[in-house]
Amino acid sequence: MDVTIDTVSPARVHALDHLERVRKDDAFVDKLTIEDADARTRRQARELVAGVTRQRRWLDFVLGEAYHGDYDSMEHRLQEILRLGLYELLFQSTPTHAAVDEYVELAKQALRPGAGNLVNGVLRTIDRDREHIPTPDTGDDANDLALRYSHPTWMVQRWLDRFGLDETTELLRANNRRPMYSVRINPLRTSEADVAAWLDEHDVVNVDSPYLDRYLRLKRLQALIAGDLLDDGHVAVQDESAGLVVQLLDPQPGETLIDGCAAPGGKAMHAAARMEGTGTIYAVDRDEQRLERVETAAEAQGASEMVEAETADLRAWAGRPEPPQGDRVLLDVPCTGMGVLAKRAGLRWRRSMEDLEEMAELQDELLDAAAQLVRPGGLLVYSTCTTEPEENERRVEAFLARHDEFTVESAEGHVPDEMVSDAGFLATFPHRHRMDGAFAARLRRDEA
Numbered sequence: 001m002d003v004t005i006d007t008v009s010p011a012r013v014h015a016l017d018h019l020e021r022v023r024k025d026d027a028f029v030d031k032l033t034i035e036d037a038d039a040r041t042r043r044q045a046r047e048l049v050a051g052v053t054r055q056r057r058w059l060d061f062v063l064g065e066a067y068h069g070d071y072d073s074m075e076h077r078l079q080e081i082l083r084l085g086l087y088e089l090l091f092q093s094t095p096t097h098a099a100v101d102e103y104v105e106l107a108k109q110a111l112r113p114g115a116g117n118l119v120n121g122v123l124r125t126i127d128r129d130r131e132h133i134p135t136p137d138t139g140d141d142a143n144d145l146a147l148r149y150s151h152p153t154w155m156v157q158r159w160l161d162r163f164g165l166d167e168t169t170e171l172l173r174a175n176n177r178r179p180m181y182s183v184r185i186n187p188l189r190t191s192e193a194d195v196a197a198w199l200d201e202h203d204v205v206n207v208d209s210p211y212l213d214r215y216l217r218l219k220r221l222q223a224l225i226a227g228d229l230l231d232d233g234h235v236a237v238q239d240e241s242a243g244l245v246v247q248l249l250d251p252q253p254g255e256t257l258i259d260g261c262a263a264p265g266g267k268a269m270h271a272a273a274r275m276e277g278t279g280t281i282y283a284v285d286r287d288e289q290r291l292e293r294v295e296t297a298a299e300a301q302g303a304s305e306m307v308e309a310e311t312a313d314l315r316a317w318a319g320r321p322e323p324p325q326g327d328r329v330l331l332d333v334p335c336t337g338m339g340v341l342a343k344r345a346g347l348r349w350r351r352s353m354e355d356l357e358e359m360a361e362l363q364d365e366l367l368d369a370a371a372q373l374v375r376p377g378g379l380l381v382y383s384t385c386t387t388e389p390e391e392n393e394r395r396v397e398a399f400l401a402r403h404d405e406f407t408v409e410s411a412e413g414h415v416p417d418e419m420v421s422d423a424g425f426l427a428t429f430p431h432r433h434r435m436d437g438a439f440a441a442r443l444r445r446d447e448a
Contacts, residue, residue: 008106010037011044012084016106018049019080022346043222047178050345052080052087054176057150059083062090065134066126078115081107085123089130096127145169149176151348155338158388167431174430175341175348181221182435183235184243185214188273188302190234198229211416211433212243233300238266241339241428241438245383246270248414248426248440251279251328258282258326260314260370261333265294271330272303281306282324286313318369325375333363335384335391339437342430356390363391367399371406377447380406383440387429392439396425399443409442 014034034042052059063082064071071079085103088094100123108116126133136147142157149156149172159168185195192214199206199216204223209215218224221237229235251257251271259268262283272281281303285291288311298307310317314331317323336355341348367382374380382399384391400406410424421427426440 008102008109009044011041011048012102012106014041014045015048015052015084016077016080016110018045019052019084020077022049022053023076023080039222039226047092048084048087051091052083053345053349055087055091055150056083056349057147059086059090059150061136061147062086062126062133063122066122075111077110078107078118081110081115081119082122085119086126089123089127096124100124100127141165145172149173151175152351154353155348155351170431171429174434177342178219179342180434181218181237182209182240182243183216183218183221183224184212184238184270184273185216185235186233186269186273186301187214188277189232195229195235198227198234202227209240209243211419211435212240212247215240215243231300233297233302236266236269236297236301238270239340239343239436239438240433241385241436242266243270244415244419244426244428245330245332245381245438245440246274248383248411248442249328249330249379249381250414251275253278255279255327256282256324258284258324258329258370258373260284260329260331260366260373262294262309263287263290265297267330267332268294268307269297269301269303272298272301272306275306277302277306279306280308282326283307283309284312284314284317285309286311314366315369318372323373325378326373327375327378329370329374329378329380330383331366331370331380332383332385333359333366333391335359335363335386336388338386338388339428339430339439340385343436356388360390360395363395364398367395368402371399371403371445374445376445378445379409380443380445381440382443383426383438385436385438387427387437387439392427392441393421393423393425396441396443405446405448406443407446409444411440411442414442 034045063086081103085099088099100120104116104120107119136144138144142160143153146153146156151172159171185192202223206216206218209217224230246267251274253276257271262268263285268281268283283294291309291311295309298304336351336359337344337347370380408424411420411426415426419426419428428435428438430437
């Protein structure tokens with residue numbers, strides 16, 4: 001793309017380039033890499049790409065209403081420029097002159113002079129009348145909410161049927177917020193006091209987690225990434241929902257733990273800290289490259305002597321002669337990720353109803369494999385980062401029907417009561433708890 005960065009901010013140029021790569025090459029929004037740019041430019045470009053991707057359907061609705069023509073047939077690059085400009089006006093409070101002028105110039109350079117005139121006219125028209133932006137009114141509640149809060153209609157319909165209008169609206173809003181980040185303090189490497197002193201010294205705003213000890217909530221991670229806390233293993237970025245899964249697992253010092261879908265290793269490292277550096281953790285994952293991240297994390301976080309990483313599909317690993325038997329087995333299965341839509345901006349557009357069925361088949365196979373690895377009297381914890389019953393409660397129900405040697409143990413007493421479902425499972429939701437949506441079940445094997 002032949003654009004002079006001297007006349008258009010580099011973050012906007014990079015954002016346009018990446019949005020085009022997302023469309024053309026199916027690139028992932030959260031894999032944005034920018035060469036030869038400073039940290040501020042990279043951060044601004046990432047925020048633009050994530051925000052436009054997250055709000056794409058709403059932006060297109062507003063632009064389509066303002067444009068006197070067939071917006072759907074407009075050339076893609078021009079659509080992306082308009083989305084970027086409108087996103088800044090509506091969601092970043094960028095002054096009108098700054099946003100419009102830059103995107104007019106970007107359109108002129110990336111397309112042609114006439115495109116700049118169109119961008120100027122459309123964005124200024126919307127800005128002048130922004131208090132009267134039309135509300136979707138298709139006659140279908142699910143479709144109207146999906147347009148307004150930029151989600152697939154099928155997804156919204158599911159949540160309306162399950163939660164009702166008010167709670168669904170809150171969930172949609174939560175999925176569109178800039179995500180809150182949390183970090184876990186690693187007692188194998190440091191103390192809470194030392195981490196607090198480092199954060200104060202570097203002016204990092206943080207608050208304690210209301211749910212977990214040794215967890216902090218932050219709005220931004222840049223200072224940690226630039227500093228040495230992460231690299232030295234003193235803290236680890238980990239959502240509180242993941243921390244609650246490990247709290248539900250409750251691993252003890254000296255035990256044998258099997259983590260059946262271990263990469264990238266966040267839960268295994270948290271378990272190692274709770275085990276006080278003693279015992280054995282088998283970290284099994286079929287992705288060799290991602291499993292290397294487990295070994296790197298174990299080295300940084302002081303758990304390398306505990307962790308035995310093995311590249312294997314759990315189904316094959318459990319089927320070999322005399323596989324290890326775990327006091328506790330953690331099975332954090334691949335899933336649709338519908339509990340992490342705030343953090344993974346493009347995921348909502350990649351999912352379909354069919355994914356639920358496909359995931360369920362894999363999840364059942366992995367559960368059956370994990371069951372073979374639990375010693376008599378041992379514990380299996382099944383967990384996901386999705387909010388959908390087909391991947392959560394229904395998988396547990398189907399597992400128990402196949403395995404009468406297992407029974408459900410309530411999550412009560414292990415996690416906050418407000419996160420314990422009527423059936424005794426851990427269930428977190430973005431709009432209720434300000435963390436990722438997640439699910440976990442404690443499944444105890446009979447002693448005999």
